[in-house]
Every structure is written in structure tokens, then in C-alpha cells.
Amino acid sequence: MNSKFAIVGAGLIGRLLAVALAQRGAHVDLFEIGGPEALESPARIAAAMLAPLAESTITENNVVNMGVYSLPRWKKIIGELSTPVYFQQDGTLILWHHQDTSDAERFAAHLKKNCAANNLLSAPQHLDRIALHSIEPNIANRFTQGLYLPNEGQLDNRQLLAALLLELDILKVNCHWHTSAEPEQLQITNGYRWVIDCRGLGAKAAWQSQHELSDLSSLSTNLAQSNSLRGVRGEVIRLHAPKVNLRRPTRLIHPRYPIYIAPKEHDIYVVGATEIESEDLSEMSVRSAMELLSAVYTVHSGFAEARILEMATQCRPTLKDNLPEIRVKKTINTSGLMMINGLYRHGFMISPAILDCALELLENAESKTALDLGLSIQREPSLERLSACV
């Protein structure tokens, strides 16, 4: 693939795609409104849990399948980077306090139903006190039972973003930091074969504007208009807690404060996350801080002496149906425009699948992986000819 590509947005999917295209010999220009540290991206503050079974209670089957597909792909993607990235696939632990047993039973029944309907998922295992003690010795004095979701994983998002950054340098990707770019403008003037819009929430206007959709079929137009982009506020707390020794991502079922705790290396724990229908990017509210901190303390008393390293807020880029989508549209001269968005709360869980679908579309005009996984691709038919000759 020796064509010239522009990628706008160096968050999660933009970085992955830039590295993948450069690895295949493409010339890549990458434009990012912020700096190389990704301070503007939710990918920097995310817990980066890779939990398709746990998430199956709140998302659709296609996203779950993208999550299952992506777990082994992460190992390969990370294995090909020049610097190590912490990756763990040791399952998820689900806990609840005695008074919330009926909520936990409902959750377990939901998981069981999803596993019965999807043979890609591994069934959850019920843990009594002894079994709980054997997998998480530090937690068993407060809880008498739990659920274990095998095969689920997590990675260190900050290490990943830094490792991808180094790879961009090694592969000589032309990075334009602190540069706001408009994909449609790049498409017109710079002789790119493909411009790929990975701006997350920064692409809001493009996903909403109707004049851009005028040349799509009426079916696509209706779909596109009803699928505008929004931000969903999420708040997380980063703790240093050497007195807590949790080995794997842990979720607490709670009627008001359901939380997760994602243990990273060096006694760092990411505790989150709120989910609020708002694009407010201001600092964490007192209420959210109190809820997250009080809930985490009920899981392990060692959190009492933890140090608060960071309280962070970001918005998840979300389409109306909470599902990801790739849109391929508009031919100006011979250049194509691809838009990737709607990764919502599953960007880490599903981005290898999204990446593979995008690469297949760029190379072959078709994506069997997208068909198999049920990823929505909205496309102008006239672009098929264009893609085939990339």
C-alpha cells in the first residue's frame, strides 16, 4: 500500500491506523489538534478494560463480538511495537455486598442468557469464599462470594499511547501536532488517496451536517441524520494504593454507585466511571468524587490510605444508537473520505476489530470482517471503484 493518506485525530483509532498504514508502506500525514501526550483524548484517561462479557449486559451483540475478536488481536498489535505495553488477560471479578444480592443475581442471569445466545462467550463462574480467596486473596475478608468472567482483559492505555507515539516516529509518519485540520479541506487540496477522519467528538459537525449528505441515497440520508454524534461525560479517579493488592479488573455491583477498579502496574488503580448524558468537560463534581471514593473504600479498606493522583473528566464519542460506525463517502477528484466514530465506552475493547475493518475497506473496498462482526458501514456506491484501485 504505497498511497498517500491523511489521518485527522491522533487519539486511539487515529494512532492505531497511522501505525498500521505506515507498517504497510504507506505515506501517512497525521494531524492532531493537541500534542503528542493525547491530553485531549478520552483514551488517555480510560480504564482500558477489555471486557466483552461484562459489557454484554449493556451493549449489542455485534460490539460484544468485536470485543471477543479484538482480545487476541491486541496481543499481536502490542507484540509488534518496539516498547512493551502492559496487557493482562486474567478475567474480570464481579463483587457485591450482601444487601445487593438480588441485583447480582439479576446480573448473573443476564450474563448466563447472553452466553447461551453467543457461543463465543465463556460462561461466568460462581465463586464461593474459598474460590474467591484463591483468585483474589486480599478481597475475601469482605466478600463471601463473587463471579469470575474468564478471558477478559485490560491494558495500560498510557503506555499504549506512548508506544504508538514512538512507533509513529520510527515509521516516519509525518505528525502535525497542535494542528486543527478539516478532513474535507485536506481531501480537496493535498493529493491524498484517502483522508480518514478519526476526530472523535471533534467530528461532531461533520456527522451532523446535512449538506454533506445530499448525495447519499435517501436510505443512507435518513440513517445518517438520525445518527448524530454526542459526548457522554465520564469521570475517573487515579489512585496510588500500595496497601491494596488487586490482581485483575474488579466491578462492584451497586444500585447507586456501580464502579470498576482497574489495577495497573506499580500499585496504580483507575476507579470509574460515571456516565452522564452531558458534554460538560469541566472538573469532576463533588458528588461523583464522593460516590467513586466511598464505593471503592467498601471494596478494600486499603484504599483509605491511597493517594489521589488525578481526578479526570472526558467525553466518550457516541452515536445515537451507542454503536460504532464507519462511513465512506464523497469523491472529490480521486480522493476518498473515511469517517470512523462512535467508539463510545468501548474504544479499547473493539478498536483492533475496527482497525482491521478499516484496513480491509481501504485495501479491497469490502470488509468481510465487518460483515462477520456486524459493524455498520455506510458507503457511497461510487466509491467502490475508487477503493478497488488503491
Ligand SMILES: Cc1cc2nc3c(=O)[nH]c(=O)nc-3n(C[C@H](O)[C@H](O)[C@H](O)COP(=O)(O)OP(=O)(O)OC[C@H]3O[C@@H](n4cnc5c(N)ncnc54)[C@H](O)[C@@H]3O)c2cc1C
Ligand atoms: C472515563 C472513560 C473511561 C473509559 N474506559 C474505557 C474502557 O475501560 N474500555 C474501553 O474500551 N474504552 C473506554 N473508554 C472509551 C475510549 O476511551 C474511547 O472509546 C476512545 O478513546 C475513542 O477513540 P477515538 O480515537 O475514536 O477518539 P479520541 O480518543 O477522542 O481521539 C480523537 C482525537 O482527535 C483529536 N481532534 C479532535 N478534533 C480535531 C481536529 N479538528 N483536528 C485534529 N485533531 C482533532 C482529539 O484531540 C483527539 O486526540 C473510556 C472513556 C472514558 C471517557
